Amino acid sequence: xxxxxxxxxxxxxxxxxxxxxxxxxxxxxxxxxxxxxxxxxxxxxxxxxxxxxxxxxxxxxxxxxxxxxxxxxxxxxxxxxxxxxxxxxxxxxxxxxxxxxxxxxxxxxxxxxxxxxxxxxxxxxxxxxxxxxxxxxxxxxxxxxxxxxxxxxxxxxxxxx
Amino acid sequence: xxxxxxxxxxxxxxxxxxxxxxxxxxxxxxxxxxxxxxxxxxxxxxxxxxxxxxxxxxxxxxxxxxxxxxxxxxxxxxxxxxxxxxxxxxxxxxxxxxxxxxxxxxxxxxxxxxxxxxxxxxxxxxxxxxxxxxxxxxxxxxxxxxxxxxxxxxxxxxxxxxxxxxxxxxxxxxxxxxxxxxxxxxxxxxxxxxxxxxxxxxxxxxxxxxxxxxxxxxxxxxxxxxxxxxxxxxxxxxxxxxxxxxxxxxxxxxxxxxxxxxxxxxxxxxxxxxxxxxxxxxxxxxxxxxxxxxxxxxxxxxxxxxxxxxxxxxxxxxxxxxxxxxxxxxxxxxxxxxxxxxxxxxxxxxxxxxxxxxxxxxxxxxxxxxxxxxxxxxxxxxxxxxxxxxxxxxxxxxxxxxxxxxxxxxxxxxxxxxxxxxxxxx
Amino acid sequence: xxxxxxxxxxxxxxxxxxxxxxxxxxxxxxxxxxxxxxxxxxxxxxxxxxxxxxxxxxxxxxxxxxxxxxxxxxxxxxxxxxxxxxxxxxxxxxxxxxxxxxxxxxxxxxxxxxxxxxxxxxxxxxxxxxxxxxxxxxxxxxxxxxxxxxxxxxxxxxxxxxxxxxxxxxxxxxxxxxxxxxxxxxxxxxxxxxxxxxxxxxxxxxxxxxxxxxxxxxxxxxxxxxxxxxxxxxxxxxxxxxxxxxxxxxxxxxxxxxxxxxxxxxxxxxxxxxxxxxxxxxxxxxxxxxxxx
Numbered sequence: 001x002x003x004x005x006x007x008x009x010x011x012x013x014x015x016x017x018x019x020x021x022x023x024x025x026x027x028x029x030x031x032x033x034x035x036x037x038x039x040x041x042x043x044x045x046x047x048x049x050x051x052x053x054x055x056x057x058x059x060x061x062x063x064x065x066x067x068x069x070x071x072x073x074x075x076x077x078x079x080x081x082x083x084x085x086x087x088x089x090x091x092x093x094x095x096x097x098x099x100x101x102x103x104x105x106x107x108x109x110x111x112x113x114x115x116x117x118x119x120x121x122x123x124x125x126x127x128x129x130x131x132x133x134x135x136x137x138x139x140x141x142x143x144x145x146x147x148x149x150x151x152x153x154x155x156x157x158x159x160x161x
Numbered sequence: 162x163x164x165x166x167x168x169x170x171x172x173x174x175x176x177x178x179x180x181x182x183x184x185x186x187x188x189x190x191x192x193x194x195x196x197x198x199x200x201x202x203x204x205x206x207x208x209x210x211x212x213x214x215x216x217x218x219x220x221x222x223x224x225x226x227x228x229x230x231x232x233x234x235x236x237x238x239x240x241x242x243x244x245x246x247x248x249x250x251x252x253x254x255x256x257x258x259x260x261x262x263x264x265x266x267x268x269x270x271x272x273x274x275x276x277x278x279x280x281x282x283x284x285x286x287x288x289x290x291x292x293x294x295x296x297x298x299x300x301x302x303x304x305x306x307x308x309x310x311x312x313x314x315x316x317x318x319x320x321x322x323x324x325x326x327x328x329x330x331x332x333x334x335x336x337x338x339x340x341x342x343x344x345x346x347x348x349x350x351x352x353x354x355x356x357x358x359x360x361x362x363x364x365x366x367x368x369x370x371x372x373x374x375x376x377x378x379x380x381x382x383x384x385x386x387x388x389x390x391x392x393x394x395x396x397x398x399x400x401x402x403x404x405x406x407x408x409x410x411x412x413x414x415x416x417x418x419x420x421x422x423x424x425x426x427x428x429x430x431x432x433x434x435x436x437x438x439x440x441x442x443x444x445x446x447x448x449x450x451x452x453x454x455x456x457x458x459x460x461x462x463x464x465x466x467x468x469x470x471x472x473x474x475x476x477x478x479x480x481x482x483x484x485x486x487x488x489x490x491x492x493x494x495x496x497x498x499x500x501x502x503x504x505x506x507x508x509x510x511x512x513x514x515x516x517x518x519x520x521x522x523x524x525x526x527x528x529x530x531x532x533x534x535x536x537x538x539x540x541x542x543x544x545x546x547x548x549x550x551x552x553x554x555x556x557x558x559x560x561x562x563x564x565x566x567x568x569x570x571x572x573x574x575x576x577x578x579x580x581x582x583x584x585x586x587x
Numbered sequence: 588x589x590x591x592x593x594x595x596x597x598x599x600x601x602x603x604x605x606x607x608x609x610x611x612x613x614x615x616x617x618x619x620x621x622x623x624x625x626x627x628x629x630x631x632x633x634x635x636x637x638x639x640x641x642x643x644x645x646x647x648x649x650x651x652x653x654x655x656x657x658x659x660x661x662x663x664x665x666x667x668x669x670x671x672x673x674x675x676x677x678x679x680x681x682x683x684x685x686x687x688x689x690x691x692x693x694x695x696x697x698x699x700x701x702x703x704x705x706x707x708x709x710x711x712x713x714x715x716x717x718x719x720x721x722x723x724x725x726x727x728x729x730x731x732x733x734x735x736x737x738x739x740x741x742x743x744x745x746x747x748x749x750x751x752x753x754x755x756x757x758x759x760x761x762x763x764x765x766x767x768x769x770x771x772x773x774x775x776x777x778x779x780x781x782x783x784x785x786x787x788x789x790x791x792x793x794x795x796x797x798x799x800x801x802x803x804x805x806x807x808x809x810x811x812x813x814x815x816x817x818x819x820x821x822x823x824x825x826x827x828x829x830x831x832x833x834x835x836x837x838x839x840x841x842x843x844x845x846x847x848x849x850x851x852x853x854x855x856x857x858x859x860x861x862x863x864x865x866x867x868x869x870x871x872x873x874x875x876x877x878x879x880x
């Protein structure tokens with residue numbers, strides 16, 4: 001586990017959430033969104049810091065956070081490719097899209113490339129069924145995907161665009 | 162027919178408050194605040210026949226009426242924007258393209274139930290939609306539509322966006338409240354119902370995005386105008402999210418009671434690649450599959466119920482002749498296992514067991530007795546769980562076995578699909 | 588209204604109902620489960636505990652209530668005037684069998700080496716209400732504590748061992764720790780079929796009442812370091828006594844054989860101890876030498 005210290009700015013943002021709601025626990029998910037945006041992942045060490053900032057116990061924060069699947073855990077690549085494989089996307093080739101990504105990045109779904117750049121995950125419905133197949137990379141949706149589009153997206157990301 | 166919710170959906174900057182106002186927005190709000198009492202509004206929504214658009218179809222006015230008027234506790238309005246039912250993407254459009262229509266609906270509805278604090282609970286994945294809403298909300302504050310003494314009426318309301326964390330179950334109203342309270346998204350036991358004991362134990366109303374977006378139009382045009390649209394018991398329009406094997410997938414706002422055939426062929430441009438229609442899931446994956454014979458069914462709460470299915474969220478998933486129904490059921494069994502919260506035994510253990518059996522059949526290791534075993538497991542889940550998710554989880558399995566049993570039998574006997582989807586990703 | 592103000596004949600606060608054809612009158616607000624207990628009718632439960640908030644999670648107590656389409660949980664359904672409850676109809680029996688089957692499919696069935704054997708609710712209810720055949724042919728779920736050791740056992744405190752594979756997730760342990768002990772060093776993590784009860788990584792359960800979770804656990808998911816593998820529970824003799832550790836005088840039972848004490852459990856006396864013991868009373872016998880070799 002990496003001992004990440006949340007930056008002062010991030011800490012301030014989280015601390016401000018503490019009194020915003022009728023109950024302090026309500027601030028847990030908003031704090032996690034701050035961490036997602038500013039750190040990109042979480043681990044127990046980060047949860048401990050959130051707990052301290054919100055004046056909650058580490059257990060309260062950990063139990064809640066462990067329930068939700070949206071926040072990436074430590075070890076996720078810089079670009080987290082989440083492919084929707086629910087029904088509407090599957091009907092239009094989501095499984096083949098996953099295989100194509102696996103072929104292009106030389107990893108399996110659930111794995112991260114050795115350079116730490118990409119992680120492929122399969123996820124449930126992203127709510128974009130009319131533009132299937134769809135994937136979300138970090139917080140951005142990519143819709144109506146084709147092989148050519150995937151090639152372009154990966155190229156751009158590798159170049160840091 | 163003239164569109165109501167989607168009238169300005171193609172206007173590129175409709176999400177900006179000035180454009181929304183230019184197109185007639187924020188006219189219902191002063192009318193509601195000045196001309197009507199909260200009780201008038203509840204009666205008006207009751208008379209309009211507006212029913213919840215999230216899936217259950219509960220009459221919105223009736224739900225509002227359950228809020229105890231004499232309660233000394235603060236009341237809350239929660240907008241359910243968790244939109245997790247696979248196949249559904251209508252709320253995302255309403256949020257991204259016309260957020261002020263929703264916000265205006267929330268302000269009027271909060272006034273009607275006496276809430277001074279409201280949240281929009283939006284699924285975590287909708288980062289763009291959350292941003293849009295945040296900007297729209299701050300625009301509304303600047304113009305005095307939110308905050309203290311709204312338009313000089315003496316009514317106060319604070320509204321904010323609350324982002325979820327990736328959990329289908331949080332679309333269930335009691336899980337949604339648990340989630341906002343910072344807890345694991347486990348459903349609560351009912352009673353007590355949210356109208357009396359809801360968020361932070363206070364009276365709470367939870368309405369879907371589409372439901373609330375209808376409210377300004379009802380206030381402006383009247384309950385009777387709304388009640389005349391659609392069907393007698395399913396009034397108004399419905400946004401259908403059309404996906405799957407159709408030429409023009411997308412969201413279509415049509416009167417309740419529009420035939421499925423019209424939606425698929427006239428609006429959706431028919432089946433892709435000139436193939437034959439095989440099956441349709443009419444209201445999100447938790448509603449029973451219909452065979453192509455039922456393509457003339459009307460799309461409203463009553464007609465679909467009579468046809469053996471449900472309107473649900475209005476998410477229409479179209480499947481052509483190359484679709485293996487066993488594979489469909491297997492795919493959905495994985496979804497329900499992943500989304501079970503784990504609180505109660507039948508859902509937690511049953512969804513996993515079903516997925517394992519479905520995986521075996523899909524991978525050519527099915528046994529003859531598996532079909533009846535699946536059905537029996539389904540009956541041990543349905544109606545026996547804390548929340549409706551148990552009932553939902555068995556729907557794809559039971560309805561595909563009921564209507565396409567021969568495909569299961571073929572799969573088990575021949576260790577492969579009866580039909581082949583072929584390659585769809587190019 | 589104060590209890591003292593009420594009289595037994597205060598009709599307005601009493602409700603009449605029938606359970607399995609037997610009439611009973613109980614106070615308004617009583618649950619079906621409590622009313623059944625008054626009649627001596629057993630409704631099996633796993634997650635219910637009368638000192639904890641009901642959660643309705645195990646679904647073992649589903650019963651039929653006339654005029655209601657679905658089965659209702661007895662533990663949290665409040666009685667009403669004229670209610671007709673049935674606890675042994677074919678529908679109820681099938682639901683119970685279903686719940687027990689769901690609980691058993693992933694259970695390791697290691698009763699021969701499980702300390703809970705002989706006093707396990709799961710074992711007893713399966714014996715009474717369960718099926719004698721398994722329809723589960725898939726691989727059982729296994730929570731592996733450490734990928735290298737392949738062990739099921741995790742030490743969550745110096746006194747408590749967790750075996751997640753036996754757990755039925757009634758969460759009585761976590762609820763006890765939160766609601767009675769007022770601590771939160773044990774929690775529920777992840778969700779769905781992957782849910783588990785655990786401490787925080789490297790932060791063992793450490794509160795003065797932790798031992799109660801072993802007693803409260805309806806299965807062998809939480810066992811005590813000091814008792815495990817020492818003796819079968821039915822080979823011991825029970826000695827009822829009072830805890831000598833402090834002036835509170837909690838009522839306890841010593842489980843002994845041949846002058847050696849193997850464990851101490853609570854002998855509930857609501858006026859004294861509410862059915863719970865502190866760890867000093869529960870595990871202290873080892874320190875004063877009663878435990879012997």
